[in-house]
Amino acid sequence: MLTVGSELTLAQPLLLDWVRWIRQSIPDIALRVHVDVPRDLIDQVASGMVDAAIMYAPQHRPGLEIDLLMEEKLVLATSDPAMDLKKTSYVHTDWGPDFALHRDMNFPDVEPDLSFDFGPLALSYVLASGGYGYFRMSAVKPHLAAGQLHLVPGMPQYSYPVYMVRSANADDGVLGPALAGLRAISEGNA
Structure with a gap:
């Protein structure tokens, strides 16, 4: 099961486009989509409840990887x-x-x-x-x-700027292809 999240303001269209891409490109992965306020969302990524999140101004914490997606x-x-x-x-x-x-x-x-x-x-x-x-x-x-x-x-x-946040301990076998899709979508290549 892959759990992805987003701030409410990013729930459309970026998150929706990403979810559609995952369903079409990686259909064998069960998916849970979570939308929340930034403070709670970063807590959920840090605790492992959410695998990856799309956010505007994530709080930097040890154990999190934060990458710029787009401006x-x-x-x-x-x-x-x-x-x-x-x-x-x-x-x-x-x-x-x-x-x-x-x-x-x-x-x-x-x-x-x-x-x-x-x-x-x-x-x-x-x-x-x-x-x-x-x-x-x-x-x-x-x-x-x-x-x-x-x-x-x-x-x-x-x-x-829009960032992708994930745990440094996340399973790249599952998360890697989904994040590659998110990057392609954010760059307009998917």
């Missing part, structure tokens, strides 16, 4: 292409301490009207109610193509 970008997007930063509702998403530091340096006078700790919910709010905020480019792309959102020109973009 996401956080971009400033708005529902109104003619918006005024000072007059439009800023919807803040807690993307972690690094993002908060950079955002505060670049926008010291912008106070959020509303704060979320879950990016997909913040994005849904902006789509339904208007405003602007920082979101993952992969989540924004379909809304840009549909004309529902617009990138704010000249605004900084921030790196938001």
